[in-house]
Amino acid sequence: MNNAAGPGAGESPAEVLLKVDNLVKNYVSGAETLRILKNVSFIIERGTTAAVSGQSGSGKSTLLNIIGGLDRADSGSVTIGGRDITGLSENDLSLYRSRRVGFIFQFHYLLKDFTALENVMLPAYIFGVKKKDALEKARLLLSDVGLENRLRHFPSQLSGGERQRVAVARAIINDPDMILADEPTGNLDPGNSAMVTEILYDCAEKWGKTLIVVTHDEKVAGRARRCYTLEGGNLIPAGAVP
Numbered sequence: 001m002n003n004a005a006g007p008g009a010g011e012s013p014a015e016v017l018l019k020v021d022n023l024v025k026n027y028v029s030g031a032e033t034l035r036i037l038k039n040v041s042f043i044i045e046r047g048t049t050a051a052v053s054g055q056s057g058s059g060k061s062t063l064l065n066i067i068g069g070l071d072r073a074d075s076g077s078v079t080i081g082g083r084d085i086t087g088l089s090e091n092d093l094s095l096y097r098s099r100r101v102g103f104i105f106q107f108h109y110l111l112k113d114f115t116a117l118e119n120v121m122l123p124a125y126i127f128g129v130k131k132k133d134a135l136e137k138a139r140l141l142l143s144d145v146g147l148e149n150r151l152r153h154f155p156s157q158l159s160g161g162e163r164q165r166v167a168v169a170r171a172i173i174n175d176p177d178m179i180l181a182d183e184p185t186g187n188l189d190p191g192n193s194a195m196v197t198e199i200l201y202d203c204a205e206k207w208g209k210t211l212i213v214v215t216h217d218e219k220v221a222g223r224a225r226r227c228y229t230l231e232g233g234n235l236i237p238a239g240a241v242p
Ligand SMILES: Nc1ncnc2c1ncn2[C@@H]1O[C@H](COP(=O)(O)OP(=O)(O)OP(=O)(O)O)[C@@H](O)[C@H]1O
Pocket: 027, 028, 029, 034, 036, 054, 055, 056, 057, 058, 059, 060, 061, 062, 063
């Protein structure tokens, strides 16, 4: 993000992946207008991990959903890899979401009638990757998240932490530019939360993915290279880890 120290001698500046400019989002509720995002601007370099914290209702999910193309801003722009997504048609936005973004939510949203392996391979298979290749990559990713012995388990046969680990693997299979995680450990006990946090960051680093995680949990935010707080409709840098 833009509070990073500049490059040292001999280092080239990191590529900017995400540029958010003057983002504004209001919700009209009866006679009242809720000003959720007042004027949010920031950049994120490719490969960075960033955490966004803030009180309940401060607009964290709203911001993440706009970046991920699940919601639209009232004004301002969101540019990914040089392409502004704010003017995209619903169809192109849907393509953007599938190709460029891996989502992880508080609830896993795994398909209950499919095994862990099938849940992870499906997004790739739907996109036209050959079944054999999609299965191979899904197996590799499930091994990365420590579930090589749970490939044939259905979601109902997995623990909460295991389900979130499947969700991490599924978020990566289509090789997205960014992983957007909204309270990924929100339903987990402290032990599972620590494990999913470690796996999420390790996988993002291993696969070179930019990660933006929204969290209430300081331990989850603590591993991010950049920490931000959303407060009063503004995104405030909360310090950088060297
Ligand atoms: N569709 C909507 N219509 C009206 N108000 C909305 C809508 N969606 C969200 N809001 C309001 O916008 C504010 C921000 O919501 P958001 O879900 O982004 O908060 P959040 O920071 O993610 O909170 P939490 O930590 O509880 O998940 C909230 O006050 C919410 O009530």
